[in-house]
Amino acid sequence: MSWLDIGAIDDIPLRGARVVKTALGCVAVFRTDDNEVFATSDRCPHKGGPLSEGIVHGRKVTCPLHNWVFSLESGEAQGADEGQIATFAAKVEQGRILLDGAALQARTAA
């Protein structure tokens, strides 16, 4: 993996998210109440809602458009809804957020 520094953890509000633009489309980077970070596709598989604008609770996010709930870890829709969002490796080191650059820049050439 090649880790890419995308910013400081404090750039994201606690229980919030920000977006990173990538070759694969917008990626939402979440910060949970426990100060963990997760990166997933920003696009809800239901009708394309921007997940980075959802409410973050525990390790889950609720889509702002029609309240589908996704696990930030597995990307799976919770409860009765069926759907999956892509997840990307992310970690925090000394207050900086690192994303797996290899996965995200994979298709930059195209």
Place this chain on the structure above:
Amino acid sequence: MSKKHLVIIGAGMASGRALEHLLDANKDAYDVTLFNAEPRGNYNRIMLSPVLSGEKTYEEIVTHDADWYDANGVTCRFGESVVSIDREKKIVTGENGDVAYDKLLIASGSAPFIIPVPGKDLDGVIAYRDLEDTNTMITASAKPGAKAVVIGGGLLGLEAAAGLKARGMDVTVLHLMGHLMERQLDEAAGYLLRRALEDKGIEIKCQASTSAILGEDKVEAVLLDDKTVIPADLVVMAVGIRPETRLANDAGLSVERGITVNDQMVTSDPDILAVGECVEHRGALFGLVAPLYDQAKVVANTLLGEAAEFAPKEVATKLKVTGCDLFSAGDFAEGEGREDIVFRDPARGVYKRLVLEGNTLVGAVMYGDTADGNWFFGLIKDKTDISEMRETLIFGPAYQGGASVDPMAAVAALPLDAEICGCNGVCKGQIVDAIQAGATDLGAVRATTKASASCGTCTGLVEQVLASTLGDDFVMPAAEAVCGCTDLSHEDVRRLIKSKELKSQAAVWQELGWNTPNGCHVCRPAINYYLLADWPLEYQDDPQSRFVNERRHANIQKDGTYSVVPRMFGGMTTPDELRAIADAADKYNVPTVHVTGGQRIDLLGVRGEDLPAIWRDLNAAGMVSGHAYSKGLRTVKTCVGKDHCRFGTQDSSGLGVKLEKHLWGAWTPHKLKLGVSGCPRNCAEATCKDIGVVCVDSGYEISVAGAAGMDVKQTELLCKVTTEEEAMEVISAFTQLYRENGKYLDRIYKWVAKVGLDWCIAQVVDDLENRKALAERFEISQSVYRDDPWAKLATPEEAPKFAPMANLNLEAAE
């Protein structure tokens, strides 16, 4: 044969233990030279906190004294730092000269991290690492009335704060994160800890970011990002540690964040070993002594040529502050496939949380009663299968092996002639018969058998009979709980927030026994509203607990763009405002401009990133947010009234403007819309609003609880008043009554249907004193919230947060 020479850099806790193992196993293997930058030998660093608080003296925490080094033939060079290592010549250089080595052991520990703010080098700014720091704190606390600020609400910071407080200083702890010790504790335990420390008189500020330390030649105060200034005679920085790797770096050893070692604790140079907080092992760093002691054993074995491997284990944390019992171990973050068992006893201030993954325990956090901590820690370390004791696990070892009491099983085992309902003499057999005849819910059983229809205390039993008879077909009815995170209803929660004076989300989660760490998208917005409505001055609104529209202060559209609606008070506008709106629409390529049903103009299709800029433009033209997205005041619709209309009786648009200027910014349980019509012809449709005013010759008819959305309903008369001032006061008071009592997401008409219009009339019309008090409380809240959110978010600090935090496409192209 002459003995080999071992040189050790650092006489800390790790090297002290390694020396013991080495000398115990073979006294004759090495001649040892021990360097230490501190002017002393090994002592128990973790006991500095009891020394600080006065519970112990330095002498009591020394682990190796002069006699010990003497007896073991260790050459001590204390108070002397090693300045370099020459790997070719195998020599280390100390401040007072060189020593040759056959084997070198680096045990230099870590260095406290100092946040790089202006003033960090002032006299009176210290870290908390060694005896010197401890003595500085003790000396500072001797001055009467002295004030200390501790930066960092982790283990070290809190121990420093408690020690300084015990010595009589005024202490404030500044913590960057949302709750204390966030790496070891979840929010609930963090809250209890905070409360206990506050009870000791320590002031705690979370989410406090230090921007500078102020002072001429010594520290005088700390300045926060939010411009708060906190006076200080002493500042203790306890924000973290960094492995001390300078020597290793200079010597060209492999160093990542710490000095890299293999499982044998050998660095990239086979003759140099490292141990303690200075090392990095398989990507992990260390900050607690338990794993260092394991490393010390391995290092001693390696030095003696014996096989040994260091394998990191789980660690447990305890805070050494008298009266704050807490314990945390393992991984307690929520997660996929993980389940929580939570136990809360608010009255005793006890909180325990176990985190399970499958059949094993992976984490434990407890506060207040930590007696079972080590038992749980053992289960975590050994990965014990806990499926057998799962039901009673949280009660600890004392409860294991005893007979468990399952209420369902007990009811199922009752004979058919057992009496269930005492009031009506109904036995189990009758209920079972009724169920089998088709009475499959509580209501039906009540109707057919009368069981639980009187005093109701047997309701639970009846439900259990239903459950045991119907099996999976029966769904136990919950009292309409807020959501899955709690069994409490909205009404209970509102009542408890007031009666128990709960003023933070953490307090609600803890005191009311929430079963999730921080709620969900259903309860969190409701709790956020209740807290801000009940404690306008104490509670700080939390944008992250709001639906996107209220966080972005615009309406999200199906394509992810936003709509922007500037306020037009009372539906009045000016050519200048209209021009500014037109200019903004042009400038930001707004695809759709719509005149809304609320007498103002909606700009639809604005890109999220453009929001701060378009607001800035609209602000510049004197406009503010229309809150077209809020559970709060929306619009006050008016007709033109007596200034123009031949039928108008009063200045309806004037009153509408006044009302909107008075009410705007207020948050309410659901949206709030008003209308003011100048005569009973009612052109402003006032009689289908939440609150409507119809002007008549003799004054103003105020009516409430109308609806014109999913339901359509005419308003009901609240009262008739003669002056505008009275109308304003009644409407303020009624709005406040709704704010204080309404259930989140009940429009006024739904709420009035529950509490009754008569009760509302008694509160705001008949009881004049109460009316005044309600109106005053509304005004107190408005002193905080009658404020334009756009202006706040369009600032240079906030605006960038609307844009992506990074653009990897650009970086790739560069």
